[in-house]
Amino acid sequence: MQGPLPDSSPAAPSTHAALPRRHWSYRFLLAAAGVFVVWMLLAGSLNPQEMAVGAAVSLAVAALSLRHLVLLDDLVLSPLLPLHLARYFATFFTALIHANLDVARRVTAPRVRIDPAVVEVHTDLHSDLGKLWLANSITLTPGTLSVDVKDQTLLVHWIDVSPGTNLEVATREIAARFEARLKEFLR
Amino acid sequence: MSGVADVFSFIGDLFLVVGGAFLFLGALGLLRMPDVFNRIQAGTKAATLGALSLLVGVGFQHPEWAGKLALIALFVLITTPVGSSAIARAALLTGLRPWRKAHGEAEEKP
Numbered sequence: 353m354q355g356p357l358p359d360s361s362p363a364a365p366s367t368h369a370a371l372p373r374r375h376w377s378y379r380f381l382l383a384a385a386g387v388f389v390v391w392m393l394l395a396g397s398l399n400p401q402e403m404a405v406g407a408a409v410s411l412a413v414a415a416l417s418l419r420h421l422v423l424l425d426d427l428v429l430s431p432l433l434p435l436h437l438a439r440y441f442a443t444f445f446t447a448l449i450h451a452n453l454d455v456a457r458r459v460t461a462p463r464v465r466i467d468p469a470v471v472e473v474h475t476d477l478h479s480d481l482g483k484l485w486l487a488n489s490i491t492l493t494p495g496t497l498s499v500d501v502k503d504q505t506l507l508v509h510w511i512d513v514s515p516g517t518n519l520e521v522a523t524r525e526i527a528a529r530f531e532a533r534l535k536e537f538l539r
Numbered sequence: 540m541s542g543v544a545d546v547f548s549f550i551g552d553l554f555l556v557v558g559g560a561f562l563f564l565g566a567l568g569l570l571r572m573p574d575v576f577n578r579i580q581a582g583t584k585a586a587t588l589g590a591l592s593l594l595v596g597v598g599f600q601h602p603e604w605a606g607k608l609a610l611i612a613l614f615v616l617i618t619t620p621v622g623s624s625a626i627a628r629a630a631l632l633t634g635l636r637p638w639r640k641a642h643g644e645a646e647e648k649p
Contacts, residue, residue, distance in 0.1 A: 390610060410571065448588055452561055459568040459571050466577060467640045468571070468577055468637055487624060488621065488624075493620075495554060497583070497624070498624045498627075499576070511577060
């Protein structure tokens with residue numbers, strides 16, 4: 353969605369300063385832990401043999417995919433991460449349910465009342481993972497759809513710009529709610 | 540014991556029906572919206588919550604699948620909006636202009 357990863361293009365046409373990389377072991381351990389969790393959920397048992405094979409496979413997968421995992425650098429680990437994630441998902445699911453009620457209201461109305469426009473939304477999140485996450489959140493929020501990401505600007509399709517809306521304030525609000533939550537655990 | 544199972548099964552049914560309803564509304568949105576961007580808007584949100592609701596419903600009826608269902612839910616949550624954005628971006632890049640309401644004229648069903 354946002355072009356090649358910085359790693360894969362020799363002269364990345366990025367206009368903002370690249371965020372500092374972390375040591376490779378950060379990515380490696382995060383990825384291995386993530387793959388291991390997936391393995392355990394799929395295996396669905398705490399059988400020691402299952403866990404041993406899972407650990408071996410997780411380490412191998414993390415090692416083999418290490419160069420593609422730059423994205424993981426953007427995740428900020430802290431003891432509060434579960435709390436931050438919980439708060440983000442609370443905000444997110446509220447928005448998703450609102451979005452669906454909004455869709456339900458629009459498509460069942462006798463006349464489809466929409467007044468769409470494409471607006472630009474500025475974001476303060478600088479990392480690729482941060483912008484990806486924000487764009488995804490915006491897509492699942494009532495009335496908005498992320499169309500493109502360029503540097504610090506998201507292009508957002510907005511389904512109902514009622515006349516008289518203060519565009520600048522309103523577009524700010526699209527991103528602000530999620531941004532505040534995401535900034536807690538993403539760069 | 541069977542009482543608890545019955546209650547779980549009933550809650551599961553509720554989630555399945557709600558999920559089906561949202562998916563239906565999403566499909567209705569695909570038919571009624573005027574252009575690709577608005578269709579994606581309606582389709583994405585409904586498909587995401589509809590699918591999640593179905594997964595939760597199945598989870599209530601088969602609690603032993605909870606781990607796998609959670610994984611599927613996570614995968615749906617990550618990939619659906621990415622796919623939608625990619626389609627919308629492709630549409631914009633191929634020169635498709637978003638549908639605009641004709642301002643100042645009588646409201647008309649698009």
